[in-house]
Each structure stands twice: as C-alpha cells, then as structure tokens.
Amino acid sequence: MAVTMNDVARAAGVSLKTVSNVINDYEFIRPATKQRVLDAIEELGYETNLTARSLRSGKTSMLGLVLADLSVPYYAELASDIMKAAWARGYRVLVEQSGNEADHEKSALQGQFRSLTDGLLFIPLSLDAGQIIQAAGKKPLVLLGEFVQDPRLDMVLIQNLEAAAAVTAHLLAGGRRRIAVLGARDGDTTGSNGLRLSGYKAALAAAAVEYDPTLVIDCEWRRDGGADAIARLLDSGVGFDAVFGLNDVVALGALHELLVRGKRVPDEIAVAGFDDIDEARFASPSLTTVEPGRAEIAERAVELLINRIEGKGSADKVEQPEAEFSLRVRQSAP
Amino acid sequence: MAVTMNDVARAAGVSLKTVSNVINDYEFIRPATKQRVLDAIEELGYETNLTARSLRSGKTSMLGLVLADLSVPYYAELASDIMKAAWARGYRVLVEQSGNEADHEKSALQGQFRSLTDGLLFIPLSLDAGQIIQAAGKKPLVLLGEFVQDPRLDMVLIQNLEAAAAVTAHLLAGGRRRIAVLGARDGDTTGSNGLRLSGYKAALAAAAVEYDPTLVIDCEWRRDGGADAIARLLDSGVGFDAVFGLNDVVALGALHELLVRGKRVPDEIAVAGFDDIDEARFASPSLTTVEPGRAEIAERAVELLINRIEGKGSADKVEQPEAEFSLRVRQSAP
DNA sequence: CTGAAAGCGCTTACAG
DNA sequence: CTGAAAGCGCTTACAG
Structure with missing residues (x-):
C-alpha cells in the first residue's frame, strides 16, 4: 500500500x-x-515508517510526560516548553494526564504506554519515592516538581525554600507583618507545600517576626481553593496584611475574593504568588510572584532524560540539577 | 531482553x-x-509491545493533535478535554505545536509524524482549505476552530456568529451603545475573527444601533494584544462604554489595562469575552463571556475522527457538527 | 562503498 | 478451540 x-x-x-x-x-x-x-x-x-524503525531499532524517539492535568496553567506552560526542548533534539512528547490519582500515576509508570516511549518525565503528586522506584521499569525516568525528593532518583529541582523565603522577605521589607499563607498545613515540611512553607518560616525568623499558625490555611492548589481559603480567613476574624499564595492560581483566586469583598490590594492587603504563569503579569493588579526557572527546568529535564536514554554522561551518578529562580515584583505587592 | x-x-x-x-x-x-x-x-x-502490534496491524491507536501552543489557555483546556475523550475510547493523543506557522502546520500534516497516528485533529491558523487538502494524506482528518471553513472537510463547528451576537445583544440590553471590538479588522468576514465580528454587527443591526468602524481594533489574540489595543483606543479619544474582546485573553488583557488607567468596570465600561476559560470566572471583576461548548467540541471531534478511522458512519458524507454555546453573565458586564 | 539475509514482536489468514 | 507459517517495514550485523 x-x-x-x-x-x-x-x-x-x-x-x-x-x-x-x-x-x-x-x-x-x-x-x-x-x-x-x-x-x-x-x-x-x-x-x-517510524513504527517499523522503532520495532527494529528498539528506539521510539518519544518521551512520556506524566502530569496531573493540562488545564492547569503552570503544567500547560511547562509542557509547552518541554515539547519544544524535546523537539529541538529530535524527540516527541506523549502526554499522559494522571488527574492526580495514584492509580493513574502507577499505570503511567508501568503500563503498556511505556513501550511507546524511550523514557519518562514524571511530575508525581500521589506516589512517594518508594512506590515510584518500585513501579518504574528499567527505562530512564526523570522527576519534576518536588512532591517527591529522594537521593536515588534523577530529578530537576526548584529552589522552593529559597524562592519562598525571597517572596516572604519581600513582603516583610514592604512593612507587612501578618502574612497569611494559602496552600499548606501548619506541620508540612515536605513537598512543594512543605518546602515553601519552610521558606516562609525561615524568612520570618530572619526578620524576627513571630510565626502564627492561624495564618496558615490549607487549600487545593486551584483558583477556587485560594478564594475559599481567603474567605475562611476573613470570616474567622484573624487579622492579616498580606497573602502569600503558594502558587499563582491560589494567589489569583484569593486576589479575586479580596477584591470582591472590597479589600484594597495592595494598600490594605498585599498579595504574592509562586510560578509566574502568563496570567500573573496581566491580573489586575498584576501579581508579584516568583519565576521558578521554568524554561531552564524544561531544558534540563529533557537534556538529562535524553542523556540517560542515549547513555551519555555518568550512568551511575544520580543527577539533581537545580533551576535558578527570580523574584517578579509587580503591583499586588510592590 | x-x-x-x-x-x-x-x-x-x-x-x-x-x-x-x-x-x-x-x-x-x-x-x-x-x-x-x-x-x-x-x-x-x-x-x-505496542510498536510491534502497530507494525503488524497497521493501527497505532494514537491521534495527532496539531495546535498553535499549549501555553494558550483555551488550547490547553481543549487539549485536556480531547485527551480525556480519546483515552476513554482507547486512543492516545500526540500533540504537535505549530507555533501558528504555516511551515510547521504543513509538516505536521504530511511529515513522518503522521505515520505514528491513525488520524489527525487539526486547528489550522495559517493554512487555508486548499493547502490543507493538498498537504493532507489519505488518513482521516478532522478540523477544529473555524479559521478554515470548507464543505469538503470534516470539522466541528463553533457557533461563532450566533454566540458573538448573543454577547453583543447582552451588552446592548445593559444599555451600552458604544461597544468596542478587540481582535478583528473592519473588513473581516471569515475565520473566527470575521465570524465573530459579523455576529457583533448583526446584533447591532437588530437593535438599530449604528456600526462604527473606529470602534473595531485589530490585535493579536493574546493578553498583551488586548492591553495594547485598549490603550490605543483610549489614547485615540474615541468614546466607548463597553468592550467585546473576541477571545477571553484579549478581554482580560483589556480589562487589566482599563483598571490600570483607573476606569471603573463595569460602571464606566463593561467588558465581555469569548471562550470561558477557567480564568474568566476568577478575574476581578469576573468576566462575562460565552462558553463555546468546549467539552462537546472535544467529544464530537474525537468521536468523528475515530468513526472515520474505524470506518463507522457514512464514509462519503462530510460531517460538520456544531456545538451548543451558552452565555456566562458575570460581574464585568452584568 | 554496496548487497543479501536475518530478525525486532506482534497479528493475520490458513489449516486442522 | 489451537497450531505452524508468513509478513508488517525497517535496521543491523556480516560479507564482499
């Protein structure tokens, strides 16, 4: 034919x-x-015929990318960067949405799907390091994000703690003393939530400002999560003069709710986020946030994974490069 | 092994x-x-081994999806829905970013890439119908969006004209008479821009409001496009009491700029968009817009393409189903 | 520099 | 219900 x-x-x-x-x-x-x-x-x-080539050569020239949901802006923007980086090196990307469910994450790691890819980029949300190591096959695997951190696994790191500390220090420098944190629980120490909370605490300590756990509100990392959380905080009567949303959509949801309730931002309450999604620049007021080095993360992760696939670099040394972040000061917290 | x-x-x-x-x-x-x-x-x-199965059976169980860029929220949300719909039918989706460039679109249509997929979902932005028909191979192809409209091609339609008319009628019903349109040129009649502009004109005509071409501002369909466009309009001194951004990010960019310039929304100026991306609900003020039937579009497109692949349905009749839209009235234009 | 043969791991007729 | 053979379209040793 x-x-x-x-x-x-x-x-x-x-x-x-x-x-x-x-x-x-x-x-x-x-x-x-x-x-x-x-x-x-x-x-x-x-x-x-690429299928025939793959069967014979044992290489598909495809990378798998497992993330929760493309409709989350940060993931969509990261996926876009990853696809461009992979493309530039002659690889394609097959995206798999886990919906943040452990079952889906597991089947993405070990399902038939993997026979279509030479290696996997994985943003774990539900599985822990042990489960990942157990479920993953022999094919190369590089983790993104830091809900999981483990010396046995290749991953690209975000400077969660340092970046969160920088945001908090900026709010403190602006004279804020009662900074609410949205998206973590008081005791959290691991994962993006825990690390960012730790950065917040470290910055408070450095400025000799007391840590008040009633200002730490847990919520889903979604717009409505941020809106709900700030509503609960306002209703509780606890006083605060700034909000640090642990990611941008949480911060933007909170910003929305604050404006709906007639609060002036930043005069009464400053707002800051984390991620620097495209929308942050164009919110009203525009959102102060931290850019975690997304392009660099994409680039490094793809490079590392392809090196593993092609057997370049030192095979037995686990690699965990760290991306550079930068603070983006905008209107919501000048 | x-x-x-x-x-x-x-x-x-x-x-x-x-x-x-x-x-x-x-x-x-x-x-x-x-x-x-x-x-x-x-x-x-x-x-x-899925590769071996594909080679022998001639089926890959993968659908190609060609769109401009995943970092555009509407495309990301649509891609997410499409992947879920395909997944539910046992297909995977291989995304290809065209960057809105004709060369990339062409190579996506005819490149080796296609040997990895059983059929293609394509959101054309640069190629016209003739070029698409020429470049496309024999494998099934379903178009999305309506920059291209042609009786020879399967596609899922948005009710651009009717939906834009509904938005405009809503603004008129709120007492607005000077409605600026962002994202089209005066003479446009085809493509999403032209069809939406035509809907706007039809609604004006129905309400016996005169059409003023100085209120029609062309811009890129991005946040900064909308911000720039409204800035130019404000600077020009042309009076207006409402803004219709031809998609949500344009409307949100304009909303931002209006607030920066101290305009009150919706009191002085009402704002409406088109797409109903997630962000529209959580903007401040929340954005009135039209939901084009995204989930239905994804569902129909995947269903139609898979029917073509599997030889179901009438093979020789071109299909062009139309999705239902609905108006979402929110704070920016109550 | 080029050719003839084997084989990647499946599915698909064809027999029985 | 099950088996033995052929073949999808390539790449990879192995010869020459």
Missing part, C-alpha cells in the same frame, strides 16, 4: 541497504548513488 | 496464537487454557 524502502530501492536501482544508508545519513555513499536515491524518494513520495 | 509472547506461550505450554487470542479477548478459549496463559503473563510480567 504505502511506499516502502523496497519500492525506493527498486526505483533507484540499488539495494535496500543503500536506501537505508541514505536515509540515515551514512557517510560513505557515492554522491551519484545518493542523488538517485533521493530522487526516487522525492518521486515516489516515500516516508519512513 | 523483554518478555515476549513467545516466552509466555512457552511458560503456559500453548502456542503463540493462543496467547494472542487471550490478549485480544478472542471468545472461544477454554477457560482453563485462558487461565494458564493469564497466570504466565502475570508471573513473567509480560507487557504487549
């Missing part, structure tokens, strides 16, 4: 191997032969 | 074909035989 290498070989009057050599840029081919093959390819409209 | 069907067959003491039958749920297998095979699969940790 489709045009095959055999058809090309026949049309060009050469063997199959020669066609393969031309396609794979093998060096030592007589220019005239090469041209004849290229002409035949052009004329017949031949296209490599 | 990997466990193959042959290994399973040997372990279970049956032939290759029997293993294949079990895996593919062939009906007439003796329960005891089936159990032996299943046990062997379990014990050996066998997993189907």
Whole structure:
C-alpha cells in the first residue's frame, strides 16, 4: 500500500541497504548513488515508517510526560516548553494526564504506554519515592516538581525554600507583618507545600517576626481553593496584611475574593504568588510572584532524560540539577 | 531482553496464537487454557509491545493533535478535554505545536509524524482549505476552530456568529451603545475573527444601533494584544462604554489595562469575552463571556475522527457538527 | 562503498 | 478451540 524502502530501492536501482544508508545519513555513499536515491524518494513520495524503525531499532524517539492535568496553567506552560526542548533534539512528547490519582500515576509508570516511549518525565503528586522506584521499569525516568525528593532518583529541582523565603522577605521589607499563607498545613515540611512553607518560616525568623499558625490555611492548589481559603480567613476574624499564595492560581483566586469583598490590594492587603504563569503579569493588579526557572527546568529535564536514554554522561551518578529562580515584583505587592 | 509472547506461550505450554487470542479477548478459549496463559503473563510480567502490534496491524491507536501552543489557555483546556475523550475510547493523543506557522502546520500534516497516528485533529491558523487538502494524506482528518471553513472537510463547528451576537445583544440590553471590538479588522468576514465580528454587527443591526468602524481594533489574540489595543483606543479619544474582546485573553488583557488607567468596570465600561476559560470566572471583576461548548467540541471531534478511522458512519458524507454555546453573565458586564 | 539475509514482536489468514 | 507459517517495514550485523 504505502511506499516502502523496497519500492525506493527498486526505483533507484540499488539495494535496500543503500536506501537505508541514505536515509540515515551514512557517510560513505557515492554522491551519484545518493542523488538517485533521493530522487526516487522525492518521486515516489516515500516516508519512513517510524513504527517499523522503532520495532527494529528498539528506539521510539518519544518521551512520556506524566502530569496531573493540562488545564492547569503552570503544567500547560511547562509542557509547552518541554515539547519544544524535546523537539529541538529530535524527540516527541506523549502526554499522559494522571488527574492526580495514584492509580493513574502507577499505570503511567508501568503500563503498556511505556513501550511507546524511550523514557519518562514524571511530575508525581500521589506516589512517594518508594512506590515510584518500585513501579518504574528499567527505562530512564526523570522527576519534576518536588512532591517527591529522594537521593536515588534523577530529578530537576526548584529552589522552593529559597524562592519562598525571597517572596516572604519581600513582603516583610514592604512593612507587612501578618502574612497569611494559602496552600499548606501548619506541620508540612515536605513537598512543594512543605518546602515553601519552610521558606516562609525561615524568612520570618530572619526578620524576627513571630510565626502564627492561624495564618496558615490549607487549600487545593486551584483558583477556587485560594478564594475559599481567603474567605475562611476573613470570616474567622484573624487579622492579616498580606497573602502569600503558594502558587499563582491560589494567589489569583484569593486576589479575586479580596477584591470582591472590597479589600484594597495592595494598600490594605498585599498579595504574592509562586510560578509566574502568563496570567500573573496581566491580573489586575498584576501579581508579584516568583519565576521558578521554568524554561531552564524544561531544558534540563529533557537534556538529562535524553542523556540517560542515549547513555551519555555518568550512568551511575544520580543527577539533581537545580533551576535558578527570580523574584517578579509587580503591583499586588510592590 | 523483554518478555515476549513467545516466552509466555512457552511458560503456559500453548502456542503463540493462543496467547494472542487471550490478549485480544478472542471468545472461544477454554477457560482453563485462558487461565494458564493469564497466570504466565502475570508471573513473567509480560507487557504487549505496542510498536510491534502497530507494525503488524497497521493501527497505532494514537491521534495527532496539531495546535498553535499549549501555553494558550483555551488550547490547553481543549487539549485536556480531547485527551480525556480519546483515552476513554482507547486512543492516545500526540500533540504537535505549530507555533501558528504555516511551515510547521504543513509538516505536521504530511511529515513522518503522521505515520505514528491513525488520524489527525487539526486547528489550522495559517493554512487555508486548499493547502490543507493538498498537504493532507489519505488518513482521516478532522478540523477544529473555524479559521478554515470548507464543505469538503470534516470539522466541528463553533457557533461563532450566533454566540458573538448573543454577547453583543447582552451588552446592548445593559444599555451600552458604544461597544468596542478587540481582535478583528473592519473588513473581516471569515475565520473566527470575521465570524465573530459579523455576529457583533448583526446584533447591532437588530437593535438599530449604528456600526462604527473606529470602534473595531485589530490585535493579536493574546493578553498583551488586548492591553495594547485598549490603550490605543483610549489614547485615540474615541468614546466607548463597553468592550467585546473576541477571545477571553484579549478581554482580560483589556480589562487589566482599563483598571490600570483607573476606569471603573463595569460602571464606566463593561467588558465581555469569548471562550470561558477557567480564568474568566476568577478575574476581578469576573468576566462575562460565552462558553463555546468546549467539552462537546472535544467529544464530537474525537468521536468523528475515530468513526472515520474505524470506518463507522457514512464514509462519503462530510460531517460538520456544531456545538451548543451558552452565555456566562458575570460581574464585568452584568 | 554496496548487497543479501536475518530478525525486532506482534497479528493475520490458513489449516486442522 | 489451537497450531505452524508468513509478513508488517525497517535496521543491523556480516560479507564482499
């Protein structure tokens, strides 16, 4: 049906191997032969069957990317960057949405799906390190985000603690003393929530401001989570003069609710977030936040994974590069 | 290396074909035989090699999805819905970002990429119908969005004109008479921009309000496009009491700029958009917009494409189902 | 520099 | 209900 290498070989009057050599840029081919093959390819409209190539070579040139949901802006923007980085290196990306459910994460790690990819980029939310190590096969795996942190696994790190401390220090420098934190529980110490909360505490301590657990409100990392959390805080009567949403959508949800309730931002209450999604720049007021180094994260993760796949770099040393963050000061907390 | 069907067959003491039958749920297998095979699969940790299956069967069970950029919220949300719809039918989705460039769109249509998918969902932005028909191969293709409209191509339609008319009528019903339109040029009649502009004009005509081309401002469909456009309009001194951004991010960018300039929304100026992205609900003030039927679009497009792939439905009749829209009235234009 | 053969791991007719 | 054989379209040793 489709045009095959055999058809090309026949049309060009050469063997199959020669066609393969031309396609794979093998060096030592007589220019005239090469041209004849290229002409035949052009004329017949031949296209490599990637499935056949994969079966024979054992390489698919596809990377898997497992994340909760593409409709979350931070993941969508990260996925976009990852796809561009992979593309630039000749790889494609097959995205799998876990919906933040442990079952889906597990099946993404070990399901048939993996036979379609050479390696996996994984943003775990439900599984812990032990489960990941157990469920993962032999194919290369690089983690993103830091709900999981473990010396046995390759991963690209965000400077959660340092960046959260920088945001908090900025709010303190602006004269705020009662800074509410949305998206963590008082005792959290691990995961993005725990690390960011720890950064917040560290900045308070450095400024000799007392830590008040009643200002720490747990919520889902979604817009409505942030809106609900700030509503609860307002209703509780606890006083505060700033809000640190542990990610941007939480901060934006809170910002919305504050404005709905007639609070002036930043005059009465300053608001800051974490992620620097595109929307942060264009909120009203625009959102002060921290850019975690998204492009660098994408680049490093793809590079590391492909090095693993292609056997470059030191195979037995776990790699955990860290991306540089930067503070973005905008209207919501000048 | 990997466990193959042959290994399973040997372990279970049956032939290759029997293993294949079990895996593919062939009906007439003796329960005891089936159990032996299943046990062997379990014990050996066998997993189907999807690449081999694809090569032999000629089916990849993957759909291609070509869109401009996942970092655009509407596309990310649509992609998320499409992936869920495809998943529910046993298909995966391979996303390709065209960056809104004609070259990329073309190569997505005809490149090697297509050998990995059974069919393509395509949101064209640069290519026209003729180019698409020429570049597309024989594999099924379903278009989304309506920058292209053509009776020869399967596509899922948005009621652009009707929905835009509904938004405009709503603004008019609120007493607005000078409604600026952001994201189209005066003469546009085709594409999402042209169709939405036509809906706007139709609603004005129905209310006997004169159409003023100085209120129609062209811009990129991005946040900064909307912000720039409204800035130009304000600077021009042309009076207006409402803004209709032809998509939500344009409207949100404009909303931002209006608030920065000290305009009161909706008291002085009402704002409405188009798309109902998640963010619209949580903007401050929340954004009045139109929900184009995104979930239905995803569902219909996937269903139609898979029907084409599997040869269901009438093969020679072009299908162009239309999704239902609904107006979402919120604070920015009550 | 080029050719003929083997084989990646499945599914698909074809027999029985 | 099950088996033995062929073959999807490539790449990879192995010869020459």
